[in-house]
Amino acid sequence: MNIILRPGTSQDAETCGRICFEAFTSISEAHNFTPDFPAADVAIGMVRRMLSHPGFYSVVAEMDGQVVGSNFLDVRNTIAGVGPITIDRAAQNQAIGRRLMENVHAHARDKSVPGVRLVQSGFHMRSLSLYAKLGYEVREPLACMQGAPMNLSVPGYPVRAATESDLDACNRVCRQVHGHDRGGELLDAIKRGTATIVEHAERVAGYATVVGFFGHAVGESNKELQALIGAAKTFAGPGFLLPTRNTNLFRWCLQHGLRVTQPMTLMSLGLYNEPTGAFLPSVLY
Ligand SMILES: CC(C)(COP(=O)(O)OP(=O)(O)OC[C@H]1O[C@@H](n2cnc3c(N)ncnc32)[C@H](O)[C@@H]1OP(=O)(O)O)[C@@H](O)C(=O)NCCC(=O)NCCS
Numbered sequence: 262m263n264i265i266l267r268p269g270t271s272q273d274a275e276t277c278g279r280i281c282f283e284a285f286t287s288i289s290e291a292h293n294f295t296p297d298f299p300a301a302d303v304a305i306g307m308v309r310r311m312l313s314h315p316g317f318y319s320v321v322a323e324m325d326g327q328v329v330g331s332n333f334l335d336v337r338n339t340i341a342g343v344g345p346i347t348i349d350r351a352a353q354n355q356a357i358g359r360r361l362m363e364n365v366h367a368h369a370r371d372k373s374v375p376g377v378r379l380v381q382s383g384f385h386m387r388s389l390s391l392y393a394k395l396g397y398e399v400r401e402p403l404a405c406m407q408g409a410p411m412n413l414s415v416p417g418y419p420v421r422a423a424t425e426s427d428l429d430a431c432n433r434v435c436r437q438v439h440g441h442d443r444g445g446e447l448l449d450a451i452k453r454g455t456a457t458i459v460e461h462a463e464r465v466a467g468y469a470t471v472v473g474f475f476g477h478a479v480g481e482s483n484k485e486l487q488a489l490i491g492a493a494k495t496f497a498g499p500g501f502l503l504p505t506r507n508t509n510l511f512r513w514c515l516q517h518g519l520r521v522t523q524p525m526t527l528m529s530l531g532l533y534n535e536p537t538g539a540f541l542p543s544v545l546y
């Protein structure tokens with residue numbers, strides 16, 4: 262078995278996207294969870310966007326000349342996000358995942374990235390074990406939340422669409438909560454038209470890139486997150502990720518009719534600051 266790793270190119274989108282779709286679908290179905298991607302095209306589209314975005318590092322594994330897996334590193338922000346990492350079902354458990362992880366870690370070291378994070382499916386024993394062996398620490402148990410939009414507003418916490426002129430104020434809130442900002446990712450979301458901000462006492466007190474699987478949110482307190490969640494027209498993708506140690510917010514979501522669709526885990530390697538505010542991580546951390 263001859264395995265090589267090489268950078269991803271846009272030509273890999275179809276094959277890597279299909280492997281990504283099948284790998285996630287089979288592990289979800291094996292545990293009776295709804296798959297993360299509703300169709301192969303959704304995963305292929307996501308992989309295509311990541312392969313062509315300069316803010317993502319990508320690596321592809323080939324076994325005997327056939328593509329068998331890929332991994333990504335989101336380097337748009339100070340802290341990098343790992344994933345999605347997926348291996349062809351027939352090639353799993355043969356140390357290819359370990360090599361793809363070590364490859365993105367080497368890239369992070371070359372770029373002097375102080376810390377990397379990822380979110381793993383809480384029911385997947387293999388990925389949990391692999392990441393722990395590679396040095397990751399469990400930081401937050403998460404619940405993926407889904408349900409009907411709440412259509413509610415929180416008095417004193419108005420929500421509106423974010424514009425580029427809000428970027429500095431949003432980054433300030435993120436630094437206050439996490440110790441670093443996620444400005445690169447936020448700017449992408451503002452350009453895409455999905456980002457919202459919440460104001461309190463006439464200043465920006467929180468934001469969401471999107472309330473959903475691929476978006477993150479921060480707020481000075483739970484009130485800001487309640488306003489952002491309450492105003493969301495939909496919870497994009499499989500749902501948004503809620504740190505369940507934030508019991509008050511978790512209970513509030515349950516009282517407003519949302520349901521838990523799957524358990525997930527936020528893990529980190531390297532620099533990690535315990536958050537000092539309310540937050541929702543994205544599936545990329
Ligand atoms: C998760 C995934 C990327 C791992 O890649 P892989 O090539 O199958 O995994 P590897 O063989 O490199 O590593 C698996 C490790 O976990 C260990 N392992 C597997 N199951 C385990 C268990 N139940 N308990 C303890 N250790 C276990 C293996 O022994 C191996 O350890 P080692 O590196 O010390 O030998 C791959 O299986 C996959 O694509 N899964 C479906 C999609 C997915 O879940 N992606 C990750 C999203 S967070």
